[in-house]
Amino acid sequence: MKTILVTGGAGYIGSHTVVALQDGGYQVVILDNLCNSKLVVLNSIQKICSKTPVFYQGDIRDRTLLSKIFNNHSISGVIHFAGLKAVGESQSQPLKYYDNNVAGSITLLEEILKAKVDTFVFSSSATVYGEPGASQYQEDMPTAPINVYGRTKLMVEEILGDSAKANPGLKVACLRYFNPVGAHSSGLIGENPVGTPNNLMPYIGQIALGILPRLKVFGSDYPTPDGTGLRDYIHVDDLAIGHVLALDYLERNPGAITVNLGTGKPYSVLEMIATFEKVSGKKIPYDLVERRSGDLAEYYANSGLAKAVLGWQAKHGIERMCEDTWRFYSQLGAQGS
Structure with missing residues (x-):
């Protein structure tokens, strides 16, 4: 072994x-x-x-x-x-x-x-x-x-x-x-950073638990379908x-x-929020604010290589991403973490 x-x-x-x-x-x-x-x-x-x-x-x-x-x-x-x-x-x-x-x-x-x-x-x-x-x-x-x-x-x-x-x-x-x-489908491990999260989903998860108040969405005037940045999650x-x-x-x-x-396949920030709200039943309040310097309107992978x-290909889509995130954070909340 x-x-x-x-x-x-x-x-x-x-x-x-x-x-x-x-x-x-x-x-x-x-x-x-x-x-x-x-x-x-x-x-x-x-x-x-x-x-x-x-x-x-x-x-x-x-x-x-x-x-x-x-x-x-x-x-x-x-x-x-x-x-x-x-x-x-x-x-x-x-x-x-x-x-x-x-x-x-x-x-x-x-x-x-x-x-x-x-x-x-x-x-x-x-x-x-x-x-x-x-x-x-x-x-x-x-x-x-x-x-x-x-x-x-x-x-x-x-x-x-x-x-x-x-x-x-x-x-x-x-x-x-x-x-x-x-997060892992068991809900036992996931993204739980020390201090205030820098990434979107743990920030949303902490809002859902009432730890953080609101999300700032940086940029709502990009040339994308809903104006927010598209990312390959x-x-x-x-x-x-x-x-x-x-x-x-x-x-x-x-x-x-x-x-x-x-x-x-890129998803917008607002799509991620809406899907998380759908699977969790939690409202995620957010504010549309100015773009951040250096952020791009859209980027995603060509994973053909x-x-x-x-022999690798991503299997899980946006709903599974949000479901597993919420399962992890709801268990954290139940533990008082």
Whole structure:
């Protein structure tokens, strides 16, 4: 049975990927500093899978800890989620993001090579494209990220590509994904960030619970059917399966690949609100406010390469995304969280 190290494995996407890995027969070791996640997630993973992954609390920049993990466990591959991800914060605190996301990834990669681990799946982002001049993003488009967060993701992609060329045994998959939403169907794990949410669905979920008062919808005059921005929202379970399939692909194929993960079908902010209201029975009050700088009217994935190369395709639509989000938040509310 192969053992996978998942950095940031207690976080939103990481925890769902840990479940998918364990369901797929992998052993999992998690490394997470809990800066934007909670230890209770491990109990939820245990309830879902009937087994708990090995957990280390710590940072990817801690060489001593990384060396200990690779010495203690026969790691065959790494899935790397551990990164700071708030776009606004990245603009105001760029050095924090370059240190954690770029320098941290270099430290991790150095220790991986030292331990002779040959498989690396990187959690990248559609933000690396910037404003490509087209609504549908393809992997061969020029990259020109417009914020620090996106630049850190692109830098790590380039570092991994150069490292794969210099180390022929290293196999790398960079997964560029769009807007993860939803939760596990059990309602036991989902997106529950520390502090005020930066993303749409956890913000809506907290409004539904009465924790937050109203939603600000940034921009209502875009050239879209209802004036609000169109985004490619992808169910987190679909995303998790994409990471497992990337691991499977790298077991059979050398070199480096870069792949989009998205549904290819964008939904507007108002569509997401209306669907959430429908499945939850909760009213979500909102205010239409001015656009945010850097936001695009519309973008979505061309995921043809993921289907052709990984055999991956998103399965869940907007109603399932909202139903699972509400199930998770209604259980949080019942627990008083």
